[in-house]
Each structure stands twice: as structure tokens, then as C-alpha cells.
Amino acid sequence: MKALVKTQKGKGYLELKEVAVPEIGDNEVLIKVQSAGICGTDIHIYNDEFPYWPPVILGHEFSGTIAATGKDVADWKVGDRVVGEPHTMACGKCYLCRTGNPQICASKRSPGWGIDGAFAAYMRWPETRLLHRVPESLQLEEAVLCEPLANVVSDVALNNIITVGDVVVVAGTGPIGIMAAVVARQAGARHVILIGRNEFKMAIARNLSAINQVLSISSNDVVVSVMELTDGRGADVFIDASGSAQALAVGAHLIRKLGTFTAIGFSDNDTIDFPYRQLMMKGVKFFFNISTKFESWDRSLALLEGGYIPYDKIVTGKRKIDDWQGVFKNPRSRESLKDVFVF
Numbered sequence: 403m404k405a406l407v408k409t410q411k412g413k414g415y416l417e418l419k420e421v422a423v424p425e426i427g428d429n430e431v432l433i434k435v436q437s438a439g440i441c442g443t444d445i446h447i448y449n450d451e452f453p454y455w456p457p458v459i460l461g462h463e464f465s466g467t468i469a470a471t472g473k474d475v476a477d478w479k480v481g482d483r484v485v486g487e488p489h490t491m492a493c494g495k496c497y498l499c500r501t502g503n504p505q506i507c508a509s510k511r512s513p514g515w516g517i518d519g520a521f522a523a524y525m526r527w528p529e530t531r532l533l534h535r536v537p538e539s540l541q542l543e544e545a546v547l548c549e550p551l552a553n554v555v556s557d558v559a560l561n562n563i564i565t566v567g568d569v570v571v572v573a574g575t576g577p578i579g580i581m582a583a584v585v586a587r588q589a590g591a592r593h594v595i596l597i598g599r600n601e602f603k604m605a606i607a608r609n610l611s612a613i614n615q616v617l618s619i620s621s622n623d624v625v626v627s628v629m630e631l632t633d634g635r636g637a638d639v640f641i642d643a644s645g646s647a648q649a650l651a652v653g654a655h656l657i658r659k660l661g662t663f664t665a666i667g668f669s670d671n672d673t674i675d676f677p678y679r680q681l682m683m684k685g686v687k688f689f690f691n692i693s694t695k696f697e698s699w700d701r702s703l704a705l706l707e708g709g710y711i712p713y714d715k716i717v718t719g720k721r722k723i724d725d726w727q728g729v730f731k732n733p734r735s736r737e738s739l740k741d742v743f744v745f
């Protein structure tokens with residue numbers, strides 16, 4: 403089978419290679435990948451900006467069907483439709499694992515950067531307890547959004563940062579920003595403003611009923627809108643899904659005193675300017691987020707099944723894996739919101 407492999411450390415070193423279909427152990431399953439989403443993280447691995455253990459097949463966002471089961475696997479059978487939490491190889495013994503946080507265990511090696519992932523027709527899945535069954539009425543190809551959506555659900559909904567009636571501003575018009583705006587609405591926001599700078603992506607967001615306004619980050623309309631809506635107080639919640647210093651500055655300006663500021667975007671840079679004094683003087687609560695928890699997966703599948711997440715608007719590129727260079731080269735300048743490899 404063809405597999406997209408990061409062959410060694412360094413910038414680039416991504417190759418479409420012919421590899422064997424993986425063997426599975428007694429407690430493992432083989433998954434026939436149906437769809438695999440290309441994520442900002444994959445671009446960061448391509449550019450050597452995110453941890454990975456080469457040689458490794460990339461791809462951590464997937465939906466698929468079980469194609470074979472090891473002899474000791476009792477709960478799953480061939481044909482079951484699945485998605486999976488990428489918390490493989492968490493140790494189960496450290497402080498984080500034992501406090502219910504295997505998603506940030508130092509031993510964790512996710513499919514797609516720590517062990518072989520989903521950018522191939524088949525993948526070995528070592529820990530069946532991390533699988534989730536895709537509901538019958540949900541298309542398998544739509545379930546590919548479950549992993550990024552589970553991040554959003556963890557970061558925007560399950561940590562209770564939004565109270566019913568809030569005015570929420572989201573920065574970043576990538577798939578995470580757009581899904582964060584949709585989930586913020588579901589979580590009780592009365593008014594959701596999305597800010598960005600990419601016209602193609604902003605146009606997609608303007609077609610979504612969950613989002614009240616889509617505005618350019620550099621326009622003064624953002625400030626005017628927020629202040630009008632809040633009697634001059636400022637936004638209750640600011641969600642940054644861009645990792646950009648400009649967005650943090652705008653957020654610090656817009657957020658109300660004692661508001662909530664949450665960062666869910668990976669930054670292109672190791673350090674960025676941070677509006678420390680302004681956020682401090684407003685007494686803002688600031689949260690960072692990483693990865694997902696069990697509960698966010700079930701809720702994400704339910705949101706997808708219920709039709710709350712506009713898959714057709716978010717996935718703008720369906721590609722064969724042979725066409726991988728079209729996604730990985732010049733990702734910033736392409737007119738696409740989310741690309742998915744279909745097998």
C-alpha cells in the first residue's frame with residue numbers, strides 16, 4: 403500500500419512510499435482507513451515544528467472500518483465503523499495518567515507522529531479501548547472531523563468557559579476557529595463574532611447560521627460591534643484559534659474585565675508577543691488547551707450525527723494520497739479550508 407511517511411528529522415523529508423499492510427498483535431485491530439484529515443499539525447511536522455518519531459506514517463484524524471481483529475479482541479468485529487482517540491502508549495502509571503489525563507502523558511505516542519498513522523489505506527490500532535463506534539446514521543466520511551471537533555469541544559464547551567447569553571469572539575478562520583464558533587453557539591453564546599484575515603475562509607464562515615458576524619481582524623468594526631452588544635463592557639469570552647500576536651492584541655483589547663481568554667491555536671512561532679499588562683489589569687482568566695478527553699469524543703460524534711457541524715462547508719478538498727504535494731506545499735496560500743485524503 404502507499405503511505406505518506408516522514409522519513410527523518412528535519413524540514414521536509416515527506417515521501418509517498420510503498421509499504422506492507424501492517425501486521426497486528428493479539429489485542430490489536432487493523433483499520434481500513436476511509437478518510438484521513440490533513441491538519442495544521444501535519445504541516446507543522448512537515449516543517450519540523452512539532453514532535454515526531456521518524457520514520458513514521460503521518461495522519462491522526464481518521465475514520466475507518468475494522469478490517470481484521472487480533473485473536474484476543476472481544477468487543478470489536480470486522481466491519482465495525484470507528485474513530486479513535488490518539489492517546490496510544492500513554493503509560494497508565496504516571497501522575498497525569500492516574501489523574502485521568504493520558505492525553506498529555508509524556509510516554510504517549512499518537513498514531514500519525516509517534517507510531518504509524520492514517521495516511522495509508524490500512525493502519526494498525528494498538529489499543530481498542532480508545533476506539534469509538536461511529537453512529538449508524540452518521541456518514542463515515544463525516545466522522546473524519548471527530549478528532550479536531552473533539553479538541554474544540556474539550557476547549558470551548560467541556561471546561562465551562564461559556565455561560566448562556568455570552569458574547570463570544572473567536573479569532574482564526576481555519577477549521578478549528580470555525581468549529582469553535584459553531585460549538586460556542588451550541589454552548590450558549592447569544593452572539594458569536596469570528597475574526598480573520600483570509601477572504602476565502604471568511605466567505606465560508608459567512609454562510610454559517612451559527613456565526614452572527616464575520617469580520618476582518620484589521621477592521622474597527624470588531625470593536626464597534628462588541629462594544630455595542632455589551633453596553634461598552636467588552637466580550638465575555640475570547641477564543642484564539644490563530645496563535646497570532648495580532649489576534650492576542652485584539653482579544654486583549656476586546657475582552658471585558660474578568661472575562662475569559664482561551665488559546666486553542668498552535669502558533670507558528672515558539673514565542674509571540676503577549677499583552678500581559680492589559681490582560682492582567684482586566685483580571686482576565688487565561689486558559690491554554692491541549693488534546694482531547696474521552697467525553698469530548700462521544701459529544702463530538704453526537705454533534706456530527708445531529709447535523710450541527712457543517713461538514714460540507716468545512717471539507718473543501720477531497721484528494722487521493724498521490725496528490726499529497728498539493729496540500730503540503732504552500733498551505734497558507736491555497737484556497738482551501740480543510741483537505742481530506744479519501745481511500
Ligand SMILES: [Zn+2]
Nearest residue numbers: 441443463550
Ligand atoms: Zn489534528
Ligand SMILES: [Zn+2]
Nearest residue numbers: 493496499507
Ligand atoms: Zn502516563
